[in-house]
Amino acid sequence: LSLASRLWDYIAVRKWPRTLQTTPAMTKRVASMDDWLLGGAKKDGTVVTTKSGRTFPTDEHDWRFFSDSVPQTLATVAAQNFRIVFFTNQRALFSGDDQSSIVQVFVSLGSLQYRKPCTGMWEHFEKYENGGISINRQCSFYVGDAAGRICSSLRGKKDHSAADRLFALNIGINFFTPEQYFLKQTHIENYILPSFSPSLSLDAKLCLFEPEYLFCHISSVFRCLFIGYAFSLLGFFP
Template sequence: MSKDGDILKLLGKHSTVSKIIKTKKSTTITKKIDTDNLNCLIKFDGWTIIGTHHFYKIPKNIPLDKSIYKLKIASFDLDGTIIKTKSGSRFSRNFKDWKWFNSNTLDILKNYQKNNYLIIIFTNQGGIIAKKEQKSFINFITKLNDILSYLENVFIYVSPKRPNYDKKKINHLISKQQDHDLYRKPNTGMWDELIKYLKENYKIENNNNINGNFEIDLENSFYCGDAAGRPQDFSDSDKVFAKNIGLPFYLPEEIFS
């Protein structure tokens, strides 16, 4: 059985207590259920799933000198912004159906990193349910891992679809509708998760910042996406998201030209 198949098999049944499971290749999977808010926390291979409303992947270490107190953030939507489909379809047909937005994209992203920008991806994925047994979920994770093989040290935050509630099966792992709404752009749940993580893990180590606190460099940071409310766009969610988090907004054609 494949590695993904092992994961699917291991997570086929949910537990009501914390559990550590090791695969044959020593991949550690942590399952923890918070019985207060009925959300399930699952960790595997660097990915973390919170309930059914959010999953993310962050670098093992924040790739910045700890003396930098003004953080520059280059944040992006995923589909139609950083990548497009090879097939020309609106949605990818499989995990191999992707290519960079254009020939400049990868070099420009790496150049931002060289200039001490944190690269963040915030993406709504309304066709994906964050469950291990879902083929669409495994395909999506495989595609993102492939992208990360070209571009390391990227923060990825994903807002998936809420599963249907099955009254015949008491599924206490399904997050509340409010949670799903909060994390879906243009709402700010994914951005709030990023700021929370940075506050907990990035402390300034120099004499100029006694409290060790960072600031977001709003003047030089930005959010880039393709949903800008133009006639050809499906919505204006990216443009409004940028406004809600207080960052300048750019189209992918402006960043990757």
């Protein structure tokens, strides 16, 4: 298990076994998914969930596949020359190794650029862990349970976040919920995303200040208050 760190952020990378032969065709299309069972730290389910029904597993044996179709679905995807990659946020996890893994697993152990919905884990995978092969994002997809879905008659409780849907959106690949991908659910559940869209703001031609003349006639010292989400690096302005 290799560990790379920047500032207070960490990413743990589980590589493919050396005996597994890969070809360029296997690395151009990526089937990426949320979560993996790591030392009993798995929380809730995209590929696996708990047998007990609890949010957190009671031990390393308290797990089951999200549905009976998961193994065959993953086998089908692998047969179609997709590379299967798991991206998961596990800030509390700092050690552990599973020699039986035959897929790539990227674990965000910190809270900055590697933590979903930030794209650090994907960028690290694409730059350093994919054999230098460019990825066809139009043919790649991400499956995750943090989809921003609201409480409804179909869903007893809302999703804990929208980080997985935003992760796919930030990367520019297709997104599916576990129900859509493994259970072939065709109904699109209602979901809520943050009202602020970085991509729209970057594309828009906006003034530096609103109104534009806000600071034009100020000659004395003034205080500027920056407001943003946690870990948005507001304190790093010069």
